[in-house]
Structure formats: C-alpha cells, structure tokens
Amino acid sequence: MCDQGTGICENWKTEMVTNQSASGEDTTITQEMDVIQDWKKQITTHNIASDEETYITKGIDVRQDVGSNSGDQTRSIILLSVLVVLAVFLVFTVVFFFKKGAKTQKVKTNEENVFSVEFHRVESRTESELEEIPQNEVGDVEDEIITVEYSNLTSQRVSVDQFIRELPEKRSNGILEKEFDELPTGLLESYSNALKASSRKGNRYKGIYPYDYNRVKLMRTYANENDDFVNASYIHGFNKERAYIAAQGPFNPKTLDDFWTMIWQNDVTRIVMLTNLYEGDRMKCLKYWPDTDLDIGQYTIILDNVDVYDHYVLRYMVVHCQEEEKKVTQFHFTTWPDKSIPVDPTSLIYFRNLVRNGLTASDGPIVVHCSVGIGKTGTFISFDYLLEEGAAEETIDVKGYIASLRQQRGGSVQTTSTFFFMSHLWKDFQTAMFTMVVYLCCNI
Known part of the structure; x- marks a missing residue:
C-alpha cells in the first residue's frame, strides 16, 4: 500500500528496510526519506507559526489604526476647545474695551458739556437761487446731486446769564459767524417719498x-389713498414730541386742499404765518383763508373775527367738515421783510407770547410756515423752543438745537445775516435770545 501524503508504498519501504538490514549499510534512499519527513514537519510548523504571526500582525495593525483615529479625534477636540476659548476671550475683550470707551466718552461729555458729531455740509442757498419744480411734467422728481463735505460739530451749553453776558463779544469778534459755519447744512436724512x-x-x-x-x-x-404727501415735517418741542409742524406755504390748488387736510387731521388750533402773500412781484403764498367763508375740498372755512395790529394780524376761523367743526386761530406776522429782520425786534417777542398764550399740553401741534418752510419758519421755532428751554432749565444750547432742528427739517435757519442790534437789547433774555437766533436767520 502506498501513502497518499508521501507517495511511498509500504511494501516498497519494508523491502528497502529489509534489504538494508541484510546488507548492513545505510542507503541514500533511507537518508532522503528522513530528510523528507523532517522537511514536512518543518513546513507544517512554519505554516502554523506564519498563520499566528499574520493574525497577530493584523491585530496590531487594527489596534494601531484605532489608536491613530482616537488620537486624531482627541487632538481635534483639544484644538476646537482652544479656538472656542480664544473666541470667547476676544469677544469679552472687545465688549470690555467698548464699554470702557463708551463710559469714558460719556464722562468726558458730561464733564465738558459738549458733543461732537459728523454732519454733511453744503453751501446755503437763498430763495432766489432755488429752482422751482416744473408742475406740468410727469414722473418722479430727479434726485439732486449734492456735493458734501464733513465737519465736526462741537456745541457748548451755557447758562442764560453767561449767554447774555458773552453775546455782544461773540457778535463783535465774528464768533457767531464761525459757529454758524460749523452747523450742518443740506439734506441729512432720507427723503425718497x-x-x-x-x-x-x-x-x-x-x-x-x-x-x-x-x-x-x-x-x-377718496380713491387715490396712496397720495399721502404734504411738504411738512413734525418738529419736537421742549419736553413735547410733535410740538410743531414746519410747513411749506400753499402755492397751488392741490396744496391748498393738502394744507387744510393737514390742519384738520392733526387737530391744529394755531397757525403761525411768517410771510406775506406777495413780496415785490413774487408770489410767496396763496391766500388760504376767507374774507367771509371759503370752500376748499371737503372743508368750509368761515372767518369769525379779525384783530389787526401794527405788526401782525390775528384771524379767528371756524372750520367745518361734514358734521364736525373746529376753531382755528391764524397768527400772521406781517412786518418781517424778505432777506431782513423785523424793524422792531420786540414785536416778534410779543407776537410769540400771543401764540403761546393759553396753549396746553393736550393741544395739537402749532403749524408754522413761511413760503418755503425752512427760513423764517426755522427761526421762529428755534426762538420759541430756546425760550422755553431757557426758562425751565436756565441753560441753553443755541447751536446744538439748530443742528437738531436741521436733522428734522433740512435747511432750517438757512443763512447768516449781517444785522446788528443796539447793546441795550441784550439786557433782556428774550431779546437776547431773539438777537442770537435772528442773527442766524434766513434770507427766505
């Protein structure tokens, strides 16, 4: 029988052993058989060892891969944590210095009682330099291209006594002109409507x-409800929002209706008019009040009474709309010449006091208008506001208020005027206040 694993036949092997024993000699074949058997065992042992080594190697590789991935994740987490901590630190640092800077600026402002802010500036224009908008054209009005520069405005609040004491020197040394030049001019806010x-x-x-x-x-x-425009602006007063409406004077039939709609819907009881209907041959404002009665749109205006004085006229009117009626008084200052100041400055003080007489906090805003609604209008509003502020606070900030006013109605208190007042007028606070404001008054 032959072994299938070795290929050796038992009968042949026995015979070979027998023959060898008989001859007493070791043959080469017997040696080869031993070598083959040893080689077979060695191969088997090597295969087992090789298999075990391969398994161990694979296990080590897997553990190395797992360890490597775990290390990468750990490093990523540490790096991310460091970045988060740095980001939080930077945020707190920025917030800390911002608050510190703001606090420092606030303290500095309170200590010096000044403020500084950037404004647009353009050259002032008188009414003769203004371009009228063609009324017979259609489409949107072309936006103006305005060349601006930036200026730092610093304003100083002072006591009323100091204001009166320093005003003559400021005027004589040209300080008023310098302060006026530091005021913001032009259109400072959006006006797309x-x-x-x-x-x-x-x-x-x-x-x-x-x-x-x-x-x-x-x-x-009526049908065209989107037409809500009127050339008028709400102006804050002293401790009262929307204390005034600074308005353009009516100049065509549409603006007549708009004007009275504005009066009615805002519960206005007092109108301050600071221009005449004509100055020379130039129409300044249409007549919007009646000699007896007048129908304008859905409103019927009835003239109830008239008081005529040297420098102003008071007209008492009753306005009807459907089943309702409202009483409205017009205060018309008649002696404020174009491009000049009132001949008698104290007359405007008396006029202002008449406007204020009996006014309560519950009353609607005072409508103030001239022709354009920025020059004399801005001057009167400034005058009234600063008198209210001075009486209540015993301090005033003329330049600061005019800057604030121009941010509510562009161009208010339009240009400087080279007018002078006798020194004795500065002894009275109201006259001094009027002197300061009218010195900055418009040419409109």
Whole structure:
C-alpha cells in the first residue's frame, strides 16, 4: 500500500528496510526519506507559526489604526476647545474695551458739556437761487446731486446769564459767524417719498423736501389713498414730541386742499404765518383763508373775527367738515421783510407770547410756515423752543438745537445775516435770545 501524503508504498519501504538490514549499510534512499519527513514537519510548523504571526500582525495593525483615529479625534477636540476659548476671550475683550470707551466718552461729555458729531455740509442757498419744480411734467422728481463735505460739530451749553453776558463779544469778534459755519447744512436724512411722481405737485422747490422718517402723512378718503404727501415735517418741542409742524406755504390748488387736510387731521388750533402773500412781484403764498367763508375740498372755512395790529394780524376761523367743526386761530406776522429782520425786534417777542398764550399740553401741534418752510419758519421755532428751554432749565444750547432742528427739517435757519442790534437789547433774555437766533436767520 502506498501513502497518499508521501507517495511511498509500504511494501516498497519494508523491502528497502529489509534489504538494508541484510546488507548492513545505510542507503541514500533511507537518508532522503528522513530528510523528507523532517522537511514536512518543518513546513507544517512554519505554516502554523506564519498563520499566528499574520493574525497577530493584523491585530496590531487594527489596534494601531484605532489608536491613530482616537488620537486624531482627541487632538481635534483639544484644538476646537482652544479656538472656542480664544473666541470667547476676544469677544469679552472687545465688549470690555467698548464699554470702557463708551463710559469714558460719556464722562468726558458730561464733564465738558459738549458733543461732537459728523454732519454733511453744503453751501446755503437763498430763495432766489432755488429752482422751482416744473408742475406740468410727469414722473418722479430727479434726485439732486449734492456735493458734501464733513465737519465736526462741537456745541457748548451755557447758562442764560453767561449767554447774555458773552453775546455782544461773540457778535463783535465774528464768533457767531464761525459757529454758524460749523452747523450742518443740506439734506441729512432720507427723503425718497418727496421724489415720487405723486408728490410732484406738493413740492415747490428742488432740494426743499421733508425727511421720510418725520414727514406729515395725510389720510385720504377718496380713491387715490396712496397720495399721502404734504411738504411738512413734525418738529419736537421742549419736553413735547410733535410740538410743531414746519410747513411749506400753499402755492397751488392741490396744496391748498393738502394744507387744510393737514390742519384738520392733526387737530391744529394755531397757525403761525411768517410771510406775506406777495413780496415785490413774487408770489410767496396763496391766500388760504376767507374774507367771509371759503370752500376748499371737503372743508368750509368761515372767518369769525379779525384783530389787526401794527405788526401782525390775528384771524379767528371756524372750520367745518361734514358734521364736525373746529376753531382755528391764524397768527400772521406781517412786518418781517424778505432777506431782513423785523424793524422792531420786540414785536416778534410779543407776537410769540400771543401764540403761546393759553396753549396746553393736550393741544395739537402749532403749524408754522413761511413760503418755503425752512427760513423764517426755522427761526421762529428755534426762538420759541430756546425760550422755553431757557426758562425751565436756565441753560441753553443755541447751536446744538439748530443742528437738531436741521436733522428734522433740512435747511432750517438757512443763512447768516449781517444785522446788528443796539447793546441795550441784550439786557433782556428774550431779546437776547431773539438777537442770537435772528442773527442766524434766513434770507427766505
């Protein structure tokens, strides 16, 4: 029988052993058989060892891979944590220095009683330099390209006594002109609504537009409810929001209706008019009040009484709309010449006191208008506000208030005027205040 694993036949092997024993000699075949058997065992042992080594090697490789991935994740987590900590530290650092800087600035402002802010500046223009908007054209009004520069405004609040004491010197040394030149000019806020096609007939001059954020909006009861525009701006007063409405004077039939709609819807009881209907051959404002009665749109205006004085006229009117009626008084200052100041400055003080007489906090805003609604209008509002502030606080900030006013109605208190007042007028606070404001007054 032959072994299938070795290929050796038992009969042949026995015979070979027998023959070898008989001869007493070791043959080469027997040696080869032993070598083969040893080689077979060695191969078997090597295969087992090799298999075990391969398994162990694979296990080590797997553990190395797992360890490597775990290490990468650990490093990533540590790196991310460091970045988060740095980001939080930077945020707290920025917030800390910002608050510290703001606090320091606030303390500095309180200590020095000044403020500093950047404003746009353009050259002031008188009414003769203003360009009228063509009323027969259609489409949106073309936006003006205004060249501006930036200026730092620093304003100083002073006591009333100091203001009166320093005013003559400021005027004689040209300080008033310098302070005026530091004021912001031009349009300082967005005014996109004024440029719409539907607003064209409500604007008389290019560049004289109410700002979007504080413009007066009309509520229409007819089909064209989107036409809510009127060239007028709400102005804050001393401790009262919307104390005034600074308005352009009516100049066409549409603005007559808009004007009275504004009066009615804002519960206005007092109108301050600071221009005449004509100055020379130039129409300044249409007559919006009756000699007896007048129908304008849905409103019927009846003249109840008139008081005529040397420098102003008071007209008492009753306005009817449907079943309702309201009483409105017009305070018309008649002796404020164009491009000049009142001949008698104290007359405007008396006039202002008449406007204020009996006014309560619950009354609607005072409508103040001239022709354009920025020059004499701004001067009167400034005059009234600063008198209120001076009486209540015993301090005033003329330049600061005019800057604030121009951010509510662009161009208010338009240009400097080279006018002078006798020194004895500065002894009275009201006259001194008027002197200061009118010195900055418009040419409109």
